[in-house]
Every structure is written in structure tokens, then in C-alpha cells.
Amino acid sequence: SQELEQSPQSLIVQEGKNLTINCTSSKTLYGLYWYKQKYGEGLIFLMMLQKGGEEKSHEKITAKLDEKKQQSSLHITASQPSHAGIYLCGADEGSARQLTFGSGTQLTVLP
């Protein structure tokens, strides 16, 4: 199975600042999922990327998958306290949508 490394492990930013979270795989990514998790809650689906060079945006969050399909980045523009939480990347292992997850990035946005 794949190994996913997320960086940074934690991030503290001032409200209004931009930030980027990276997810690097040991193997080619055939489906890369981004989720957000708040403490005590489930995982909220953000985006899913499949094609090399693909980029998707939702509100102020943009996710990209590099051409080699081994690294994805999540970029938040003009961060807000509502963006705070744990961001998780997950790689689709194939046959039944089983995901291998990174260890997560804890984001704190200071007002």
C-alpha cells in the first residue's frame, strides 16, 4: 500500500494569511481525496483529484495534483477562523475505494 506524508504537521496562521498544505505519496496517485475534520466531528469531503495537473477550487480552497501524480497541495487563500481544523489527504487504493490516509495537518487560524 501507499504511504502518504503530510506537511506541515501543524500550522498556525493569522487570519487573512494564505497557506499551503502538502501531501506526498510514495507511489503514483490514482485518486487523491482531501478532507477536513473538526474535533468531535466526522470527515467533511473537500475535493477529489485524479488527473495529473488537475486543479479544483471550492470557495477559498484550491487543491492541485502534480503532473507526476505523486504530490498534491491544498492552498487556502485569505484564511478565516472557520478554516481551522485537521486537514487529511487520502489516497484511493483502488478496488473498493479504500483510502490510505496521511497523518493530518492541524490548522489553527488566529483572529
Place this chain on the structure above:
Amino acid sequence: NAGVTQTPKFQVLKTGQSMTLQCAQDMNHEYMSWYRQDPGMGLRLIHYSVGAGITDQGEVPNGYNVSRSTTEDFPLRLLSAAPSQTSVYFCASSQLLGNTIYFGEGSWLTVV
């Protein structure tokens, strides 16, 4: 829309006790999975199912059993709970041809 429903939300067990975590989805999804989340380790796959009557092991299956008698339900059984099974458990479901994987809100289990 109920989505993926997990029960119970919180449970405390004594070592050696057995229990079942329930997971139900109302979206007619073929795929269902169970994960556990431990601090600093992300989510790890326990068991998964591609349809009623079919289950398979994930990365960390020891100590857990599953069954899939209906499309809607995918219960996770702990036969003899151990402190190492203290964790947060998540159930997930998705369509055969869809790209979105839906997660339940989690079940917090403490084994003392």
C-alpha cells in the same frame, strides 16, 4: 438526508467485553469501510465491503469482525475488547461509480 449513521457515539468498555459498532447508510452505496483514527496516525482501514455478502480485511483487522448481510448495514464487532482498541472509529460509504466517499461522524471507544 441521514447519509452515514454510526451508533453509539461514545462507549466505555471493560477489557474482555464484546460490543458492536453500528453503521448504516441510506444512499444505496455498494462500498462500505471501517477505519480507526489514533493520535498522530491518521485513519487506518480495518475492514471493507464491496457489496452485500462480501467483506475483506484492511490494514489493521485483528480483533475485529464484520459482516454485510444487507446493502445498508455494516456492523463492526469487537469480540474481546483490549485497551489497544481505544480509538475513534469511522464508517464510510461510496458508490461503485462515484468519486465521493462519505464518512459518519465517528464513534469514540474507550477500553479500560
